[in-house]
Amino acid sequence: MQNDNGNTLLAILTGAAIGAGIGILYAPDKGIETRHRIKRKVEDTSHEIAERVSHAKDELTKTANEQKDAFDRKLDEAISTMSYKADDIIDKLEQKLEELKAQNAQLHK
Numbered sequence: 001m002q003n004d005n006g007n008t009l010l011a012i013l014t015g016a017a018i019g020a021g022i023g024i025l026y027a028p029d030k031g032i033e034t035r036h037r038i039k040r041k042v043e044d045t046s047h048e049i050a051e052r053v054s055h056a057k058d059e060l061t062k063t064a065n066e067q068k069d070a071f072d073r074k075l076d077e078a079i080s081t082m083s084y085k086a087d088d089i090i091d092k093l094e095q096k097l098e099e100l101k102a103q104n105a106q107l108h109k
Contacts (some may be wrong), residue, residue, distance in 0.1 A: 009052060012049065020041050
């Protein structure tokens, strides 16, 4: 969803830049002035796009780090739960082994 917003924003900025460029080309200014305006608009738009891309990258990195942290917490919880269950299974197996040893000792008497 965030990618759609970024694409929409990029499309709006691109459309605005193209519209401004066309508007400048049809303005009744001298050629040199028109070229300077176009150059300034391109530079301004480039800086704005670079800032937005940087912001989007920062947000994506932040989201990825949050998701990684959440995954790590859930993994730790799962391992902890499994560890307790493994301890329970080992305890039950040890009890069963003791019972079998006792039965075996009675059979050898």
